[in-house]
Amino acid sequence: MKRRGFLIAGAAAAGGALLVGVGLQPPDARSRLGTGRGAPQPPQGDGVALNAWVQIGRDGRVSVAVPRAEMGQGVHTALAQLLAEELDADWAQVGVHDATGAPVYANAALLLNVLPLQPDDDGALARFARGAAQRLGYSLGLQVTGGSSSVRDAWEPLRLAGAAARNLLLQAAAARWQRPLAELKTAGGFVLHGERRLGYGELAAEAAQLSPAHELPLKRREDWSLIGRSPPRLDLPAKVQGLARYGIDVQLPGLRHAALRQAPSFGGSVVRFEVEAIRQRRGVFDAFLLNEGSAVVVADSWWRAEAALKAHPPRFHAGPRAGLDTAGMRQTLQRALDQHSGTGFRNDGDARAVLARAGAVLRAEYEAPFLAHAALEPLNCTAQVKDGQVHVWCPTQVASLARWKAAQVAGVAQERVTVETTYLGGGFGRRLETDVIEQAVAIAMRCGGAPVKLLWNREEDFTHDVYRPLAMARFEATLGPDGLPMAWLNQVAGPSVGTDTVARLLPGLAADLPDKNHIEGAFELPYAIPHLRVRQLRVPLGVPVGSWRSVGHSLNAFFTECFLDELAHAAGQDPLRYREALLARHPRHLAVLRLAATQAGWSSALPAGRARGIALHESFGSICAQVAEVSIEAGRPRVHRVVCALDAGTLVHPDTVRAQMEGSILFGLTAALHGEITIANGAVQQRNFPEQPLLSLAETPQIDVHLVPSTAPPGGVGEPGTPPTAPAVCNALATLTGRRIRQLPIRL
Incomplete structure (x- = not known):
């Protein structure tokens, strides 16, 4: 028990905090609902928020808040399915929107992946550790996509959010018709009573003023019509039509483009960079050292910024780790095994x-x-720093950490940072890192309020991975x-x-x-x-x-x-x-x-x-x-x-x-x-x-x-x-x- 306790404490510390004192139980799914008027999401168009997870428009369109990044794994569809199942929504009327940063959107299940437990261990210590890890993830507000945890985390909260919204709509219809709630049912985006029916869009405004019932039973498995089936994926039409926006696609008025070169050796530094010559080139706005190991060019197109770096490549000092090689590292591991x-x-x-x-x-x-991760979409991030506000558009798996790191770099409060997560052209764990986001914000701070898109070339992507x-x-x-x-x-x-x-x-x-x-x-x-x-x-x-x-x-x-x-x-x-x-x-x-x-x-x-x-x-x-x-x-x-x-x-x-x-x-x-x-x-x-x-x-x-x-x-x-x-x-x-x-x- 002492050894396992030490390992669990160590795992928690590696995640940034100790489990001890956090709590015995995981966060209650109901506590993650939010409320209609206090929902952390601003309404989409004429939408009405029934809780933090779902908005309904006057036309009956259902929009589900999704706090996880879509990188081809179908998470936008799966999370929407969970909610739509319990809401009894018409799938043709369901869409998604990105959830902004708020505690209810935290990935409470993520830190389960750091616990050194056997999968079938259900002892008291294991139950305590799992509950405390989930509560810690929720308390930290980790809006992170990783560890194959998105559906596992959403399994109860999203279904409960759908059931709560359905209950509010039933209450609103019962009040309008002056009929007992038990006489009403729902199907395909409507509340039904005999031959009468009211669309969800007609009831949403009234429903938002109510409070969900204390008991919110979920559907029986045999009554599911969406979960376990494969309705059309919500992300595919835009991708097939070429309308999907990845980070590399972001376009904004007055957008500038940045390319960079980083020291090829680990810990290397720039010893020469022809800044003045580069600044004289056509289309170049600026050239500078981002830090001791990185040189940057900002221009009116990425090709001109990249061409400037190719024409005037920075020279680097190899640094203290110039002697590293694979053969030596293999010997180091073998010596460790011998001990x-x-x-x-x-x-x-x-x-x-x-x-x-x-x-x-x-x-x-x-x-x-x-x-290397070798995702097909190279690392990129677009950032704008203007009037004390920071706006970031990026393909990231860590929206909450991106916001925190952007605030650190810009020297502002997190409340002044907005992060918009685009589609990801591959993640595989590489976009759990924030290095390109920090770089983009630092570059944007030199651009006089203009937005700037930083794009790594493929060679930078391969040679500066984690x-x-x-x-x-x-x-x-x-x-x-x-x-x-x-x-x-x-x-x-x-x-x-x-x-x-x-x-x-x-x-x-x-x-x-x-x-x-x-x-x-x-x-x-x-x-x-x-x-x-x-x-x-x-x-x-x-x-x-x-x-x-x-x-x-x-x-x-x-x-x-x-x-x-x-x-x-x-x-x-x-x-x-x-x-x-x-x-x-x-x-x-x-x-x-x-x-x-x-x-x-x-x-x-x-x-x-x-x-x-x-x-x-x-x-x-x-x-x-x-x-x-x-x-x-x-x-x-x-x-x-x-x-x-x-x-x-x-x-x-x-x-x-x-x-x-x-x-x-x-x-x-x-x-x-x-x-x-x-x-x-x-x-x-x-x-x-x-x-x-x-x-x-x-x-x-x-x-x-x-x-x-x-x-x-x-x-x-x-x-x-x-x-x-x-x-x-x-x-x-x-x-x-x-x-x-x-x-x-x-x-x-």
């Missing part, structure tokens, strides 16, 4: 003692590289008489995402504390192993690291599922049957594993030169299994088919879930086959897609997604499809070639 230190995240039984007595010990070391960490895992295991693992020892070494992130956002609170994000997916194994020891070694390497799609799960699923496959082969057992034998106490995992295997035809014959591999992983409240079918063509791995099974609890929009699984698998394949960031002389070597390619259409396999029906609350969807992909492919290749792949990207 057997770090933080224990799991210690069931006595793995060390069992291994010391074992006649045969299987050992393996795995490695995963630094990875990367998925370079990491190594060292395993030792011994098998029992039945061939199943008796003891399992795993040490994972690499930089801490949590420590690095806190250091960037809250430098005064940065500390070397246990980081669940670094070790997740390694210590919560569902397999029944009597003696299981997992340790974390946090090793700073001087390279900025951050959240990358599925964070630590993307590393540790590769490590653990590949090593488990090694044990199965060492025992002479089928990898599927081996996993089944270890999952007797986890029926949901077992069902997902078997569904993937059955749909892939696991036991059926394959054409000559092909093999199958399997992997199972739980992350963000969802369980995902994948079977990959591979061959080798011209000395390179060729993935022909991936079969995916997913238990993500209740599915709000199944078509979107399938699409997210397909996208996650392609993301994972890109990383497994091509992804690698290397460092030499303190600088990133890969500068654009030719050196760090995306998966091509010709390489894309057939992907079959199978969704498990469930009555459990929703799990995450945006990230759980990525972790099993690399191990499934590597396990198939090991079956095919007889050689284990222990280092990514895959090289045969």
Whole structure:
């Protein structure tokens, strides 16, 4: 209990505050409703706010406030579905608008991802920690999109908001008709009483003056007409028609454009910048040093600003970390593993003692590289600082932090900062950072009140990312008489995402504390192993690291599922049957594993030169299994088919879930086959897609997604499809070639 308590406190501190004293219970869903007249949202057009989450226009249009960023994951649609279901709205009349900063829009579920708990742990300490983490997230006002938490957070509040608005409309109609509430019902945007009906738009103004009933029962599952179905997505028409506004599309009167160059080596500085020559160029407004490591040009078009930097490139001093290189950092991690230190995240039984007595010990070391996010929309932000007000337009996953950081840079109160979140052309965790926002605001302060759009070129995007960490895992295991693992020892070494992130956002609170994000997916194994020891070694390497799609799960699923496959082969057992034998106490995992295997035809014959591999992983409240079918063509791995099974609890929009699984698998394949960031002389070597390619259409396999029906609350969807992909492919290749792949990207 003491160890777990320490880890939980450390996880909370890494998030910026301690859980202790915050509260035992998560925030009550009703407390997040807001009120009609006190709603934090200004009405849209002639809309009337019935609570903080929903406005209804005179024409009956329903507009749902969405405080999460839309980056292709369908969150605008899913959150609107939750509310519209309980409101009994006509889906054709439903739209969304961005929620402004207010406590009711905080992501209370986000900090659940930092707790070092087993997914099925329901003890008193676990319940306290989960409740307190949610209350802390709510108290901090974290309006953040990440951790596959958007639907999980909205599951109760948005449905309750819809039920509350429906209740107000019923009350208003009952008062107008002078009939008991029990005689009325709702359907398709109308309140009905026999043959009479009133549209929601006709009742909204009266409803807004009332208070919702104390009891707001939610619909029974069997009465749902929207949740669990796939109505047309709300974001697609604008995207298909080319009308969707991403950050890079923002246009404003008098807009100026900024390009920049940052020191190529970590910690480098500018030693020469031809400011006067650049200022003489056509269309250039200004050229200056933003800080000691960044040079900026502001012009009437981005191409002119960029051309000025190409014509007069700044010269840089390499700085104190010029000696960094990948080979040296790998040696640093290996030395850390040799020391057997770090933080224990799991210690069931006595793995060390069992291994010391074992006649045969299987050992393996795995490695995963630094990875860039490589979103298709380069980093950008538009900012205007005028008359003491700051206005920011940006594709961000952290609207509340963006507002806070913009206020810091401009030296104004947060109430003077407005942040408009555009569509995101890819996030994957990179847009959890605020660096480009801070830069844009600082540049705008020099532009005399004119708005300015800062756009990084692709080379800046690749070489100044916050990367998925370079990491190594060292395993030792011994098998029992039945061939199943008796003891399992795993040490994972690499930089801490949590420590690095806190250091960037809250430098005064940065500390070397246990980081669940670094070790997740390694210590919560569902397999029944009597003696299981997992340790974390946090090793700073001087390279900025951050959240990358599925964070630590993307590393540790590769490590653990590949090593488990090694044990199965060492025992002479089928990898599927081996996993089944270890999952007797986890029926949901077992069902997902078997569904993937059955749909892939696991036991059926394959054409000559092909093999199958399997992997199972739980992350963000969802369980995902994948079977990959591979061959080798011209000395390179060729993935022909991936079969995916997913238990993500209740599915709000199944078509979107399938699409997210397909996208996650392609993301994972890109990383497994091509992804690698290397460092030499303190600088990133890969500068654009030719050196760090995306998966091509010709390489894309057939992907079959199978969704498990469930009555459990929703799990995450945006990230759980990525972790099993690399191990499934590597396990198939090991079956095919007889050689284990222990280092990514895959090289045969």
